Amino acid sequence: MRVLTVSPEKYADHSDELAQMHRLRASIFRGRLEWDVTVTKSGEFDEYDKFDPTYILATTDDARVVGCARLLPAEGPTMLEGTFAQLLGSGSLCASPNMVESSRFCVDTSVGEAREGGRLHLATLTMFAGIIEWSMSNGYNEIVTATDIRFERILNRAGWPMRRLGEPREIGNTIAIAGSLPADPESFDRVRPVDYQSAISHDARPKIRSAA
Template sequence: MIIVVDALNRHLFSDILAEMHALRARVFADRLGWEVTVKNGMEIDEFDALNPAHVICLDDDGDVVGCMRLLQTTGPHMLADVFYDILDGEPPLRSSRIWEATRFCVDTEKLKGRTTRNSISYVTSEVMIGAFEYARDAGVLDAVAVIDPVMNRVMQRSRNAPYDYLGTPKQMGKVKAMAALMDCSEERIAGIRDFAGINHDVFGSDDEVLSLFKENNGSAGNGSREITLESAYDFAPEPEAVRKPTRKDLREYCEAQVASAANDEEKVAALALKLELAEILRGDVQNRCDA
């Protein structure tokens, strides 16, 4: 069962979010050995402070067993600010209709050896379906994700192969990383559904998800955790810690908005933004000279 948690409904699912961050810690820090920040058993980074959408999967026991983070590319995101070496000096894609998918993981320890609805393959497909359907309904055309060769092969086998790649693969720690592009199309979603044999609606209602989770974790959710989710976010660096855009970044962003305009109205708006930013930058330079 899938629930998407964002800034609008986060107050309802704080316990589930805490368990999602705990799953991320077990996968990325404990199993994969990534250099990530873990506080009180939860892996949280600066991009979680930007109010992304979290696609979270619960199994039949009410446990969080899979997740993925979706973030717009118009602002800070991992490919632009962490994995930019992959792009070989090319500017990152920036569009409100392109989202970045990161922090995908599945609880392989719990799901190992299980079949049908509680298998690793099923949960992987369910998270993917939930992410693509949520993005599609939000008007998103494409998703970009930094993946490794193993994940690339998994996606190819499950009829979810990237249609293109950005830059070139780069060694990142113990594995190579590549930037993959996936369209949020009906064909892709149908292919994943057909591969996994999933024909039903994967999303649960708020009440269904909360009931399933609390049945397994107690009426108050995971009250045994020593630190609340909100205080855990205090450990994450503020958004300002992310690399600030340069003038080159702003110019390339404006040019991309003009080039991607779907009609004359959007093109006029993009040109107006470009002119406004140019005036601001000129004023900033003049102020520095006067000082």
């Protein structure tokens, strides 16, 4: 399993992987978690996909996308501040240039990959490592996200604990929480699978995003 990073200038080159990603998001968020998300015949999309994010994907040796996340600079439009501001204790993210938002994280845990020594699924750990590595490579040291209590426990099990930015709140059929995660070498070393393979070192780019 390896990490693939798809920045805006590479969307056309990785159209198949991105199409798989949107179908995976539909399968997980609508199909498994029963969230109230917008799904078309092409998969799950929302308004934050329009802001030229970088996508982090976990892929198998046969090019199947089994994990994904969306990264956007926290100083621009973000899901956490634009959609889930009620999760922030201060009502504002107080974003800095060193902060990036991760959203739409999901993993297909049905894929027959071994779990690392009884730990979390290999795809989950690969995604965690990929997000941290890309963030550090692009000048970010803090990752913010809106997630739920269940996922907060997964982060703790991985050795990558989240600092809460507000109190948990019931949203739809889940108990949601906002949090901040460090993007540093220590966290990367704790979550990185033994056979971690990354393409991120070849994909570092300036933190520039179109307002399209």
